[in-house]
Amino acid sequence: MEAEGQRSLALLDGSRLIAESCVRAGADAYVGYPITPASLVYSYASQRFPVILPAPDEITALQWMAGLASTGRLPVTATSFPGLALMVESINMAYMMELPMLIVLVQRLGPSTGTATAGAQDDLRFVHGLISGGYPVPTFCIGEIEDCWSLPPVALRTAVELRTPVVLLTSKEMVMTERSFELGKLGDIQRIEREYYEGAEPYRPYAADDAEAPRFLPVGDEGHQVRLTASTHDRLGILRHSTDEALANTRRLSAKVKAKTPALYDLEEKEGAKVLIVTYGITAGAAREAIQMLSEAGIAASLLVARTLVPIPDAYFTILERYPRVVFAEENLQGQFASMLFGERQREQVRIAGGIGHMVTPEQIAEEVSA
Amino acid sequence: MSDFLITPDFPYCKGCGHHLVARNTVRALETLERDPYDVVLVTDIGCHGIVDRNFATHTIHGLHGRSVALGSGITMGLQEGKEVIVFIGDGGATIGLQHLLEAARLNLDLTVVVHNNMLYGMTGGQPSGLTPCGFRTVITTEGSPYPHHNLCQLVHDAGAPYARRLLGRGDFSSELQEAFDVDGFALVEVLELCPSHGLKMNPELRLREMAEGLGYETGVWRGQDRRVFRLEPEESCPSLLTPDRIGGTDVRFSTSLQGRLSLVLGGSAGEGAQRAAELFAKAAMASGLHATKKGSYPVTVGVGFSTAEVIVSRDPILYHGIPHCDVAVITSRDGLEHNRERIEAMNQGTVWLDKSLEIPETGADVRVHDFRGHAGPRNAAIYSLLTFVGESGMIPTQALLTTVKESSIGEYLPDTLLKEFEQS
Numbered sequence: 001m002e003a004e005g006q007r008s009l010a011l012l013d014g015s016r017l018i019a020e021s022c023v024r025a026g027a028d029a030y031v032g033y034p035i036t037p038a039s040l041v042y043s044y045a046s047q048r049f050p051v052i053l054p055a056p057d058e059i060t061a062l063q064w065m066a067g068l069a070s071t072g073r074l075p076v077t078a079t080s081f082p083g084l085a086l087m088v089e090s091i092n093m094a095y096m097m098e099l100p101m102l103i104v105l106v107q108r109l110g111p112s113t114g115t116a117t118a119g120a121q122d123d124l125r126f127v128h129g130l131i132s133g134g135y136p137v138p139t140f141c142i143g144e145i146e147d148c149w150s151l152p153p154v155a156l157r158t159a160v161e162l163r164t165p166v167v168l169l170t171s172k173e174m175v176m177t178e179r180s181f182e183l184g185k186l187g188d189i190q191r192i193e194r195e196y197y198e199g200a201e202p203y204r205p206y207a208a209d210d211a212e213a214p215r216f217l218p219v220g221d222e223g224h225q226v227r228l229t230a231s232t233h234d235r236l237g238i239l240r241h242s243t244d245e246a247l248a249n250t251r252r253l254s255a256k257v258k259a260k261t262p263a264l265y266d267l268e269e270k271e272g273a274k275v276l277i278v279t280y281g282i283t284a285g286a287a288r289e290a291i292q293m294l295s296e297a298g299i300a301a302s303l304l305v306a307r308t309l310v311p312i313p314d315a316y317f318t319i320l321e322r323y324p325r326v327v328f329a330e331e332n333l334q335g336q337f338a339s340m341l342f343g344e345r346q347r348e349q350v351r352i353a354g355g356i357g358h359m360v361t362p363e364q365i366a367e368e369v370s371a
Numbered sequence: 372m373s374d375f376l377i378t379p380d381f382p383y384c385k386g387c388g389h390h391l392v393a394r395n396t397v398r399a400l401e402t403l404e405r406d407p408y409d410v411v412l413v414t415d416i417g418c419h420g421i422v423d424r425n426f427a428t429h430t431i432h433g434l435h436g437r438s439v440a441l442g443s444g445i446t447m448g449l450q451e452g453k454e455v456i457v458f459i460g461d462g463g464a465t466i467g468l469q470h471l472l473e474a475a476r477l478n479l480d481l482t483v484v485v486h487n488n489m490l491y492g493m494t495g496g497q498p499s500g501l502t503p504c505g506f507r508t509v510i511t512t513e514g515s516p517y518p519h520h521n522l523c524q525l526v527h528d529a530g531a532p533y534a535r536r537l538l539g540r541g542d543f544s545s546e547l548q549e550a551f552d553v554d555g556f557a558l559v560e561v562l563e564l565c566p567s568h569g570l571k572m573n574p575e576l577r578l579r580e581m582a583e584g585l586g587y588e589t590g591v592w593r594g595q596d597r598r599v600f601r602l603e604p605e606e607s608c609p610s611l612l613t614p615d616r617i618g619g620t621d622v623r624f625s626t627s628l629q630g631r632l633s634l635v636l637g638g639s640a641g642e643g644a645q646r647a648a649e650l651f652a653k654a655a656m657a658s659g660l661h662a663t664k665k666g667s668y669p670v671t672v673g674v675g676f677s678t679a680e681v682i683v684s685r686d687p688i689l690y691h692g693i694p695h696c697d698v699a700v701i702t703s704r705d706g707l708e709h710n711r712e713r714i715e716a717m718n719q720g721t722v723w724l725d726k727s728l729e730i731p732e733t734g735a736d737v738r739v740h741d742f743r744g745h746a747g748p749r750n751a752a753i754y755s756l757l758t759f760v761g762e763s764g765m766i767p768t769q770a771l772l773t774t775v776k777e778s779s780i781g782e783y784l785p786d787t788l789l790k791e792f793e794q795s
Binding site: 071 | 407408409411421423424427428429430431432433434437440441442443444445446447448449450453469470473602605606607608609610611612617618619620621622649652653655656660661662663664665666667668669670688689690691692694
């Protein structure tokens with residue numbers, strides 16, 4: 001993107017970039033319910049989105065989004081754990097109906113209402129288990145400020161092409177911290193063009209191959225009947241108990257997400273490194289500083305910054321196998337990503353640099369690498 | 372068979388009022404000569420909700436209690452001229468009461484048809500919020516002790532232009548037709564008796580007698596004509612990244628600072644600490660440094676502490692936490708208390724402290740100034756940072772002065788305060 005005006009250095013927060021990026025990518029409705037620390041996204045969205053709708057609660061927000069999505073809109077909201085918790089059943093509905101939408105999840109310190117104004121990386125396991133049956137909701141994670149610009153279009157495109165809700169995971173420290181930033185670094189964003197079913201045959205809303213998303217037609221179409229169903233259903237969208245066709249449709253929901261969600265990550269492997277630091281989100285910056293500190297001390301460590309978190313890309317496992325020791329850097333107490341990749345059983349080769357109430361420091365990560 | 376139906380065999384128990392709701396809906400739509408593809412039928416969970424397979428309209432089958440909210444989103448997204456009809460039961464209506472009130476308040480263009488058989492039929496006949504006092508259910512075998520919600524009155528009070536309660540008997544298609552014709556929100560509550568549960572538990576009841584005896588008044592609640600919710604024609608909103616919206620910065624100054632400096636500014640809410648810290652960060656940027664700035668304050672943003680954390684650095688800042696600060700600038704009691712631990716932990720660096728405060732135990736140098744007395748509480752934060760910059764020489768004072776003058780603060784900050792630093 002060309003810098004707008006000559007003064008291209010700006011002090012800005014991630015919220016601004018997320019809102020702007022969403023609109024440029026084609027998101028056209030923002031449904032908001034205020035919650036700290038996601039309200040800043042709402043605030044920017046209100047100045048930028050063509051349609052802004054203040055909802056009376058988070059359940060309504062998600063239902064409005066589903067309704068809007070069914071008519072061909074591409075809606076966005078931002079929330080935090082307490083809001084997401086209210087949205088869960090409706091996200092399941094949208095997942096089953098196969099409606100595209102983006103939920104920006106700004107993490108804060110839990111459990112419960114926790115500390116609204118403290119950042120965290122507390123919700124990955126929750127997002128991982130969002131759908132009854134363990135079906136994956138594509139989840140991307142903002143690691144660096146640049147991701148606030150580049151990931152919303154990926155997330156929205158995934159939502160449209162896979163016909164699914166998508167989660168964009170971030171944290172208070174990313175969306176509310178201001179940083180000096182060169183606007184000239186921002187690349188162009190290509191607007192997502194929607195493709196609708198154009199066949200002459202009667203439209204079958206859920207007709208698709210095994211790992212595909214069905215073609216979309218908005219509700220209210222003049223030429224075809226459109227059916228959407230939250231319950232187990234056949235290809236026509238008719239509720240069925242457990243017919244082969246209906247169960248195949250349900251299996252397809254998982255298959256399409258696993259097959260087609262882009263695997264985004266940044267891998268920096270150092271020659272001779274015996275340790276891999278695995279991180280995501282707000283801790284990525286600390287991990288990069290830790291790598292520098294270690295390097296100055298003559299210790300080589302490799303780095304994996306995960307941007308796709310759900311479904312877990314197969315590549316992560318291949319990378320992990322190359323290292324006798326793995327240090328997970330994530331701002332929570334349970335080592336959530338570590339347990340997603342290695343299971344609950346503690347293993348010798350896995351160490352965790354975590355914690356709550358403050359950002360994980362580069363020193364903490366470096367200590368775990370050297371321990 | 373009607374153009375509105377794919378199959379006429381409604382999936383309901385014999386004698387259930389849901390048959391009549393479905394048939395009268397079809398009749399009303401036929402009379403109105405609507406095109407099936409101009410109609411969106413949104414159904415809730417419950418016996419009524421399995422009817423969508425019969426309809427040749429667009430059909431959406433959602434969650435329990437949420438169909439009004441889902442229908443709201445649909446009508447928001449559709450062009451004018453489509454008919455959005457929401458079928459819901461009494462259980463769904465009480466779970467989603469807020470959605471009904473909100474749809475009425477906004478005057479969304481949809482019609483809600485409540486299949487009120489006064490209990491949860493699909494799950495075995497439990498009472499709902501619309502079960503009237505004295506009505507027996509499997510859970511309230513002696514009769515429900517509580518009154519029912521008056522749904523029509525509730526949506527009327529919330530601003531619905533039209534609400535009607537009627538007995539689910541015979542031909543009530545003209546009443547439905549009237550509701551469908553309303554421009555804006557309409558609700559029709561159809562009273563029914565569930566043959567499997569309601570009649571079994573209340574065998575002596577007849578619909579009319581029950582309605583009269585248990586306080587279910589039939590009739591119409593007409594509201595005032597109000598503006599119907601329609602999305603405004605889309606206007607192109609300007610980019611959030613235009614210079615006037617973000618206030619870009621040129622590098623116009625230089626500094627000898629090498630490495631990184633972490634500064635904490637601690638003050639009280641409403642005294643401009645966050646804004647002052649932002650200007651300091653911008654002044655550092657104008658001096659060729661990278662900067663991050665974040666705030667910390669209680670959820671009640673109008674009272675208590677307001678701490679800003681700023682890092683300025685020659686190199687890009689990847690990690691922007693401040694476990695140990697180099698400089699603390701404290702302008703108020705709130706600011707001191709919130710940052711006391713980190714000030715006490717300092718074994719080097721400098722603390723710039725307001726004169727009104729006692730000097731905390733710290734290994735840092737402490738410099739005391741009368742920030743509040745001299746500049747007033749409202750300007751204490753920016754004044755303290757000007758003082759810090761002036762005394763430390765960390766960045767040129769002129770860089771901060773220029774940044775302040777170009778900001779909105781520059782308009783009300785007394786010239787005398789700024790002049791102190793221009794002379795320095």
